[in-house]
Structures are given as structure tokens and as C-alpha cells.
Amino acid sequence: MNLMAEILIQVVIAFLAGSLLLGLHRKVMARVQKRPGPPIIQHLIHSLKFFFKETAFPKTVSKVFYIGITFILALIWIVGVIAGPVAHDSLLILFGVYAVYKIVEHNSGSSSGSPYGKLSCVRAVLSAATELPLFAAIVFVYLVTGTMDIGEIIAYQSVHGPLFFSIPLAAVMFFMLIITKSPYSPFAITKDKVLISGFETEHFGLLRGFMHFSESIAWYVMLWVFLTIFFGPLNAVGYLIGMIVITFITGFINATTPIFSPNHSVMTQITIGAICFFGTVVMIFSGVVA
Amino acid sequence: MASQKIISIILLVLSTIAILACLVINCDAWIVYTVAIFGIPTWVLSLGLLTMAKPAPEDAEERIKEPFTGY
Numbered sequence: 195m196n197l198m199a200e201i202l203i204q205v206v207i208a209f210l211a212g213s214l215l216l217g218l219h220r221k222v223m224a225r226v227q228k229r230p231g232p233p234i235i236q237h238l239i240h241s242l243k244f245f246f247k248e249t250a251f252p253k254t255v256s257k258v259f260y261i262g263i264t265f266i267l268a269l270i271w272i273v274g275v276i277a278g279p280v281a282h283d284s285l286l287i288l289f290g291v292y293a294v295y296k297i298v299e300h301n302s303g304s305s306s307g308s309p310y311g312k313l314s315c316v317r318a319v320l321s322a323a324t325e326l327p328l329f330a331a332i333v334f335v336y337l338v339t340g341t342m343d344i345g346e347i348i349a350y351q352s353v354h355g356p357l358f359f360s361i362p363l364a365a366v367m368f369f370m371l372i373i374t375k376s377p378y379s380p381f382a383i384t385k386d387k388v389l390i391s392g393f394e395t396e397h398f399g400l401l402r403g404f405m406h407f408s409e410s411i412a413w414y415v416m417l418w419v420f421l422t423i424f425f426g427p428l429n430a431v432g433y434l435i436g437m438i439v440i441t442f443i444t445g446f447i448n449a450t451t452p453i454f455s456p457n458h459s460v461m462t463q464i465t466i467g468a469i470c471f472f473g474t475v476v477m478i479f480s481g482v483v484a
Numbered sequence: 485m486a487s488q489k490i491i492s493i494i495l496l497v498l499s500t501i502a503i504l505a506c507l508v509i510n511c512d513a514w515i516v517y518t519v520a521i522f523g524i525p526t527w528v529l530s531l532g533l534l535t536m537a538k539p540a541p542e543d544a545e546e547r548i549k550e551p552f553t554g555y
Contacts, residue, residue: 197516198506205524248537250544261529268525276517400536404529 197280204279205272205411208418212410213238215417215441219377222445241410244403252396254307263302264401267408270294274415278422282345285332288419289325292371295412296322299384306396314395317383323460324374324381327367327467334364334474335423344419348426358424361477363470365424369440370466372416376444380451381459417441488533495530499523 217237224231251257270291277287299318304311336342338361339350351357358365374381397405414437421428421436428436454462502519505511511519538544 196507196510197513198503198520201516201520202503202507202524205520245532245535246537248539250539265525265529268528269521272521272524276520400532404532407528 201272201276201280204275208271208275208279208411208414209407210238210410211437212412212414213241213406215437216377216410216413218438219441219445219448222442223378223449226446226449237406237410241403241406244398244406245400247399247403249399249401252307255396256305256307259301259305260396261401263298263305264397264404264408266294267298267302267405268411270298271408271411271415275411278344278415278418282343282348284342285335285344285347285419285423286342288415289329289332291415292328293325296325302397308396310395314384317456320456320460321374321381321383323463323467324371327463327470328371330467330471330474331364331367331371334361334478337478344422347423351426356425361474363473363477365420367467367470368420368424370463372420372440373444373447374463375412375416376448378448378453379444380448380454381463382453383456383459492530492533495526496534499527499530503527 214234214237217232217234220237221231221234251260274288274291277283277291296318299321300315302311302315304315306312332342335347335357338357339347341347341350347357354360370381373379376382417437417440418433420440421433425432425436453459499522502523506516506519539546
């Protein structure tokens, strides 16, 4: 198939599947909290609706930066789609994508001129703590498989079985990243309702729709990477079931857990990360992991 | 607003042409990746800038003066 056609198809799949999964996430949260909740398709409708909403650029914003940062957000997750589902390239590229995502959170807040956005921007620096467990998880995958290449990791698992069973604590570390990025997460200190919508507060109308577009793709890519490097190789049905199950689990966790204060959030992430890190080190050096 | 509309139309046309060119012609992978990475977000953003509703002239000043409103 033509490479551009493959990229376009994967981007559309990522957007549609990501939107529906985020809609499912809200539905699960609502049901756990004994509310009817919005229809599953609501997130997708919202994303499209915002493209036609009245949009103005507030006087307080740095306009080029304010629009440009939403462009960068979309750009990095298109890179995520290419490096992941399309090319099965290196995990380091995806780590880079996630690192830039933190920069987007930071600069989206600072470009807005809003005090809520700026406070969210400060919190984005604190929440970089999530990158440490992610990096450790990637290192452990490398230590076990001897490669960072997603295609080769899939090939390794087809011979030795899913990595989830050999380095489960590394999978827990990666899963913590997914919880962190899920809506209404206990670790979502940058979007705490105390800050209205955090770094997105001043991005309304079209720009909010554009950010929804990117975040739907981001959710799909993160779930795809998690399933691929810990449960691969999977077929389309396997991915679908895996993504729905993870969305259910994160929805349940987020519905039953309040958002932590920034210091509690960071300490909890670092503590879980440290326990999983040393647990995996012990497993590797005691010979539990082949 | 007029200049924003012109720029949006130019970007939409350019990104559409670039994406279609990569669909029709078999280019090197790095060219396709570059067009996809920059072209797809440009296409979506420029289309959005054209489809978004603009405030009525009498409300325009009020809209940009009243930040921190969320949606």
C-alpha cells in the first residue's frame, strides 16, 4: 500500500478509535458514580463540533505561540502514529514524543496569559516525574529483548511470549503513565478542576477541537504501544479488546479516586515507580527473567 | 481577519496538494513522513480556521477582552 495512504488510514483510525475510547471512558466513570453519563460518541461529536464554534483569540495571549502549540501537539502525535502503528520504529522516538508532550502542556499554559494556564504550566514541570517510570520501563524492555525497535520486540515476543509475564512490574510502570494521561486521573494535576481546564483553559472553540483531535490520537497511540510491547503480537481484535479493557480499568480507577495534590501525586508516582524499578532489577538479577 | 483567511486558504491548498502528491507519486519514505508530519496538522488547522464561527462585529471586542472563560 502507498505509504501516505497507510499513514492517513492509521491517523483516521487513531482519531476515531481514540475518540470513542475516551467517550467510553467517560461513560464508565459515570456508571461507576451512578450517573447515566453522556453517550459514548459524545467525545467525537464534541471534537468535531468545536471546529464550527465561535472562536476568538484573547488579547492576553501570545498569538503565534498560542496557535502554534496546538499545531505542535498534533504534530507530535502524528509522529507517534508513524513511529508506532505505521513503521514499528524505535521506542526512543515515542519516549521523545512523550517528552515533547510535557513541553506542550507547559507552553500551552504559559502562552495563554491566563493565571490558571500559568499555574498548570508550573504543575506540568512537577508532573514530569511520570517520565522517570516510563524511561525505566523502556530500559527494562531493552535489557530483556536487546532492542528498542518495536518490530523486533514483537518478533521477540512471538518466540518468548508476552513481556508482561516476564517483566510485569515494568508493565505496571508503563500502565501508570496511561493512568496519568487518562481524563480525570488522580495524577492529572495539570488539569485539576481548581485550575478550570488547566493549560487548556484559554484554548476554546476551534483550538479546543484541534486539541481534542490530538488527544484522541494520543490515547490510541499510548494504548497501542502498551499492548504492543507487553502483549504483542496482537491482531486487530486483540488490540480492540485490549484497548477497551484498559479504558474500563482506567475509567474505574479515575471514578473512584480523587485528584491528588501536586506533591502527593508526584510522591505516589515516584514511590510506585521506585518499587517497580527495584522489583524488576531483583527479578532480572535473581534469574526470574530469562 | 482577512489576512488570517487568506493565509488559511493558502495553507489548506498547499497541504492538500502535498498530501495528494504523496498519494499519487511514490516518493521516498522521508519525504512522505515529512509531508505527513507537517501536512496533516496544517490541513486540519487551516480547515478549522476557515470553518470556525467568528464573533459578530459588535461582540468582537468583548470576546477578546474577556479571557479565562473556558469554553
